[in-house]
Amino acid sequence: MKKLKRSNDSKIAGVCGGLAEYMNVDPTVVRLGVVALAIFTAVIPVGVSYLIAMAIMPEESDI
DSSP states (O other), X not given: OOOOOBOSSXXXXXXXXXXXXXXXXXXXXXXXXXXXXXXXXXXXXXXXXXXXXXXXXXBGGGO
16 A cells, blocks of 8 residues: 655655655656646745645654
């Protein structure tokens, strides 16, 4: 069973890298999607969601 975790392949905290590993896609695609979501909707809610995910998701080394 796959577990959602922060990745060691990280630019900031590993959230996008972890989501990419979980969904079996390239991390760059996920990162671009998050940036596009922030630009076209609102930066603050995306930033807050990222911080919450960073706090909730365990690090890869913790599992």
